[in-house]
Amino acid sequence: MHRQLRPLWQRKTAGGRLLSLDHPVPGVGTLVDVLADRAAHDEPSALWEPDTDAAACVFSQLSPDEQQVARAWAQAGRASWAEASDLVGVTAHEADSVRRKLRRLGRRFEERTAAARVTRGALTGIAGSGA
Structure with a gap:
């Protein structure tokens, strides 16, 4: 019973003790302050992902640097793409090349999707005509 009633931060787990989030950290405050400070430094753009499957498919074809520019935009x-380039720290020319690449990849995706629909429709018509 004594072990069950003992607070979590006083128990040993995997050879070490758990610390409470209000545990003091010298020079910073508490563990909450350390974690909040770390979260504040993370770029919000790293959390953004495309909403649709089509956009995600096109987005996945970009390099990580190009994805950063697209996220910023x-x-x-x-x-504008020039303003997005300033946010990421690349030149306006590099941001414009990302814009052109996204446009090219988007068109290619639309063309392939349309061709797949036509092929699927033709195959359905062929399969249905024999019945």
């Missing part, structure tokens, strides 16, 4: 609202 998508999160900036009505910002």
